[in-house]
Amino acid sequence: MLRAVVRVSAGTAAVLGLRRYRLLVPPTTAYLMVGEGCRYSCAFCPQAQASAGRRDRLSRVVWPPAAKEEVVLAVREAARAGKIKRVCLQVVHSRGIWAPVLDMVTALAACGLPVCVSCSPATLRRIGQLLEVGADGVTIPLDAACCRVYRAVKSGSWQRRWQLLEGAAVRFPGRIGTHLIVGLGETEREMLECLQRLHDQGVRVGLFAFTPVRGTPLAQTPPPPVGTYRRIQAGWFLIRTGACSYADMRFAPDGRVVDYGLASQQLEELLKTGEAFRTTGCPDCNRPYYNERPGGVVYNYPRPLTEAEARECILQMEECGEEDGDALALDR
Numbered sequence: 001m002l003r004a005v006v007r008v009s010a011g012t013a014a015v016l017g018l019r020r021y022r023l024l025v026p027p028t029t030a031y032l033m034v035g036e037g038c039r040y041s042c043a044f045c046p047q048a049q050a051s052a053g054r055r056d057r058l059s060r061v062v063w064p065p066a067a068k069e070e071v072v073l074a075v076r077e078a079a080r081a082g083k084i085k086r087v088c089l090q091v092v093h094s095r096g097i098w099a100p101v102l103d104m105v106t107a108l109a110a111c112g113l114p115v116c117v118s119c120s121p122a123t124l125r126r127i128g129q130l131l132e133v134g135a136d137g138v139t140i141p142l143d144a145a146c147c148r149v150y151r152a153v154k155s156g157s158w159q160r161r162w163q164l165l166e167g168a169a170v171r172f173p174g175r176i177g178t179h180l181i182v183g184l185g186e187t188e189r190e191m192l193e194c195l196q197r198l199h200d201q202g203v204r205v206g207l208f209a210f211t212p213v214r215g216t217p218l219a220q221t222p223p224p225p226v227g228t229y230r231r232i233q234a235g236w237f238l239i240r241t242g243a244c245s246y247a248d249m250r251f252a253p254d255g256r257v258v259d260y261g262l263a264s265q266q267l268e269e270l271l272k273t274g275e276a277f278r279t280t281g282c283p284d285c286n287r288p289y290y291n292e293r294p295g296g297v298v299y300n301y302p303r304p305l306t307e308a309e310a311r312e313c314i315l316q317m318e319e320c321g322e323e324d325g326d327a328l329a330l331d332r
């Protein structure tokens with residue numbers, strides 16, 4: 001069998017004791033990556049065919065290589081010590097990767113933690129194989145909230161990816177997830193509509209903020225405005241907790257959400273714990289500093305927020321970055 005390169009995110013390497021890095025917030029999931037030189041060409045990804053970016057990066061995170069046996073042993077020990085609660089295996093779609101992925105999932109599942117695999121399998125049969133060898137869930141990244149954005153930044157068809165997700169959610173209920181990236185050119189309306197549809201299908205969603213990475217075609221594109229990200233996070237929280245739905249929301253002509261269909265006091269009450277602004281996705285996935293620089297905007301909080309941080313996030317929801325006044329306004 002082809003031996004695949006195994007990479008470990010810098011934070012994970014520190015928690016597993018494989019490298020010495022200083023951590024501001026430790027990851028609660030071990031993030032691993034297999035494969036090198038992806039056959040897809042996502043314009044935001046340093047692993048893509050067309051990227052001149054560093055191969056040891058995914059988003060802004062560095063992923064040093066390690067030997068498979070060493071990683072599996074370290075995961076087992078970290079699980080025993082309660083340092084990590086889940087393993088996430090990111091698959092880079094290179095030639096001959098499937099057998100090493102199944103082998104890796106089998107070895108990781110034996111460590112006694114839930115393992116999720118983030119990959120783009122072409123068929124339901126392949127998703128079934130991952131679950132059979134011990135994966136707890138499979139994440140099929142949609143990344144783009146709509147067809148238009150998908151065409152601009154990814155290869156292949158949004159429609160086909162959507163059908164696969166839908167089919168997988170029906171065949172393997174509760175075991176399927178996806179990733180969506182805010183800031184690839186979609187409107188807030190498109191993103192929230194997509195989130196509602198995914199929620200209705202029972203698909204779990206990890207929300208990301210677009211992060212420009214050197215060497216990729218989107219290296220010069222800015223990350224999303226914080227106001228946009230906070231409004232999407234709040235909308236996603238309200239949808240998944242059943243407080244409101246996409247159908248209750250109102251939007252400005254440019255797609256900005258201006259009303260969730262809730263009284264502002266009620267909205268503030270629901271958001272004041274800060275839960276809405278934490279990392280979302282699989283249970284115990286906190287992805288510290290995946291989208292953010294230390295000291296910069298914290299798009300996804302990897303830990304509970306303080307009261308002051310939650311208040312600041314709620315205030316940021318009112319930022320629209322433009323002069324016109326049709327923005328979300330909370331009475332206080």
Ligand code: SF4
Binds near residue numbers: 089118287
């Ligand atoms: S939500 Fe987190 S743990 Fe789940 S596949 Fe995505 S990055 Fe991995």
